Amino acid sequence: MRIIKEGQKPVKEWQVTCKKCGCVFVFNNSDVHSDQIEGDWVVCPTCKECIAVTHRNWLNENIKHL
Numbered sequence: 278m279r280i281i282k283e284g285q286k287p288v289k290e291w292q293v294t295c296k297k298c299g300c301v302f303v304f305n306n307s308d309v310h311s312d313q314i315e316g317d318w319v320v321c322p323t324c325k326e327c328i329a330v331t332h333r334n335w336l337n338e339n340i341k342h343l
Contacts, residue, residue, distance in 0.1 A: 291330075298324040 290305045300323040309330055311317050318327045 295321040297326045
């Protein structure tokens with residue numbers, strides 16, 4: 278098999294609502310910060326609150342796949 282024209286993978290995005298300030302924003306994998314001890318999180322652009330985004334809670338009601 279050989280590639281005639283290189284394609285691009287679609288960017289997966291999720292919508293989340295910050296429980297502290299109510300900001301609704303969209304993030305993708307490049308926005309996720311990761312640490313072995315703390316796990317994975319995104320930062321709310323309004324109040325700078327860290328929001329945990331483990332794969333388990335990506336199915337939570339405040340995080341929606343777009």
